[in-house]
Amino acid sequence: xxxxxxxxxxxxxxxxxxxxxxxxxxxxxxxxxxxxxxxxxxxxxxxxxxxxxxxxxxxxxxxxxxxxxxxxxxxxxxxxxxxxxxxxxxxxxxxxxxxxxxxxxxxxxxxxxxxxxxxxxxxxxxxxxxxxxxxxxxxxxxxxxxxxxxxxxxxxxxxxxxxxxxxxxxxxxxxxxxxxxxxxxxxxxxxxx
Amino acid sequence: xxxxxxxxxxxxxxxxxxxxxxxxxxxxxxxxxxxxxxxxxxxxxxxxxxxxxxxxxxxxxxxxxxxxxxxxxxxxxxxxxxxxxxxxxxxxxxxxxxxxxxxxxxxxxxxxxxxxxxxxxxxxxxxxxxxxxxxxxxxxxxxxxxxxxxxxxxxxxxxxxxxxxxxxxxxxxxxxxxxxxxxxxxxxxxxxx
Numbered sequence: 001x002x003x004x005x006x007x008x009x010x011x012x013x014x015x016x017x018x019x020x021x022x023x024x025x026x027x028x029x030x031x032x033x034x035x036x037x038x039x040x041x042x043x044x045x046x047x048x049x050x051x052x053x054x055x056x057x058x059x060x061x062x063x064x065x066x067x068x069x070x071x072x073x074x075x076x077x078x079x080x081x082x083x084x085x086x087x088x089x090x091x092x093x094x095x096x097x098x099x100x101x102x103x104x105x106x107x108x109x110x111x112x113x114x115x116x117x118x119x120x121x122x123x124x125x126x127x128x129x130x131x132x133x134x135x136x137x138x139x140x141x142x143x144x145x146x147x148x149x150x151x152x153x154x155x156x157x158x159x160x161x162x163x164x165x166x167x168x169x170x171x172x173x174x175x176x177x178x179x180x181x182x183x184x185x186x187x188x189x190x191x192x193x
Numbered sequence: 194x195x196x197x198x199x200x201x202x203x204x205x206x207x208x209x210x211x212x213x214x215x216x217x218x219x220x221x222x223x224x225x226x227x228x229x230x231x232x233x234x235x236x237x238x239x240x241x242x243x244x245x246x247x248x249x250x251x252x253x254x255x256x257x258x259x260x261x262x263x264x265x266x267x268x269x270x271x272x273x274x275x276x277x278x279x280x281x282x283x284x285x286x287x288x289x290x291x292x293x294x295x296x297x298x299x300x301x302x303x304x305x306x307x308x309x310x311x312x313x314x315x316x317x318x319x320x321x322x323x324x325x326x327x328x329x330x331x332x333x334x335x336x337x338x339x340x341x342x343x344x345x346x347x348x349x350x351x352x353x354x355x356x357x358x359x360x361x362x363x364x365x366x367x368x369x370x371x372x373x374x375x376x377x378x379x380x381x382x383x384x385x386x
Contacts (some may be wrong), residue, residue, distance in 0.1 A: 028302075028303055033266075059271065063255045067259055073226075075225060077221065077223070078252065110221055112217065113221060
């Protein structure tokens with residue numbers, strides 16, 4: 001998605017250790033107009049699919065998922081990262097290792113909101129090692145729901161998550177795939193797609 | 194907001210200890226069509242105000258804030274609940290006590306995304322004791338930004354947050370104010386407004 005790649009090159013900040021900061025428009029401050037273009041593009045990419053629910057994970061996936069959901073006319077469920085007092089009753093869980101936060105956490109979805117009738121599109125802001133997405137896929141399987149695919153805004157193509165998931169046959173659409181980046185020049189190379 | 198009150202009465206679950214669960218449409222599963230009606234209503238209530246930014250807090254405020262932002266045509270910033278590796282540099286912080294999670298956490302907003310030129314509308318799903326909102330207001334003040342007001346989906350009118358904030362002169366708009374609820378009958382009484 002050209003508009004997104006241009007925005008990442010313009011406003012993204014490359015830091016040592018393959019960190020790409022896009023917090024000025026994607027995951028701290030959120031550019032809702034850009035999110036609408038992202039929603040339109042996911043709708044185009046998954047146009048022929050029947051989808052009943054969008055599943056994402058807190059926190060930075062939520063905003064994108066909600067705007068994307070307007071284009072599919074479905075509700076959004078967000079997986080929660082720890083068990084709070086307010087999630088009583090039966091839940092699906094999986095464990096996810098976060099490199100950003102350097103810890104393992106539980107991901108939880110109430111059984112009420114994901115059933116075997118659901119056809120699920122996963123949405124998230126980033127895909128790197130794919131741990132969050134694999135956790136969500138585990139939850140979709142636990143529910144007996146159908147996984148339609150996953151829509152990712154930025155994939156770090158030099159990490160293994162995308163390749164793993166494609167090898168498993170997941171219909172994965174990443175709007176921008178970063179193949180390499182240079183924290184000295186700030187230059188970002190995107191995969192042609 | 195009649196539509197919202199009806200939905201809360203229909204799908205909300207009242208639990209002992211004044212807990213109101215609305216996770217089937219507001220803060221776990223999210224009904225995006227309802228969110229659009231909420232956005233429309235906030236736009237009506239703050240129609241005469243100049244707003245440059247919506248500020249909310251992770252996680253359950255984010256989805257609502259993003260849909261509301263479409264009606265105001267402004268970006269959203271969400272305050273983060275703990276310092277992650279990916280927020281480098283200068284941040285505004287305040288401490289917030291959560292009754293739901295029974296702990297005190299730091300709330301953080303990058304200084305880059307809130308400046309003294311900003312005119313800020315706060316958006317959140319719930320207002321009870323008002324701790325989250327007071328934390329956000331402290332951050333707006335630290336930034337030297339102007340607080341235009343706060344839009345809340347559900348206010349627990351029998352807790353002190355709303356009264357405190359109105360007494361401080363905050364332009365607070367709550368779309369539904371619960372004055373009392375009964376965990377035996379499930380009956381919810383809304384304040385006339």
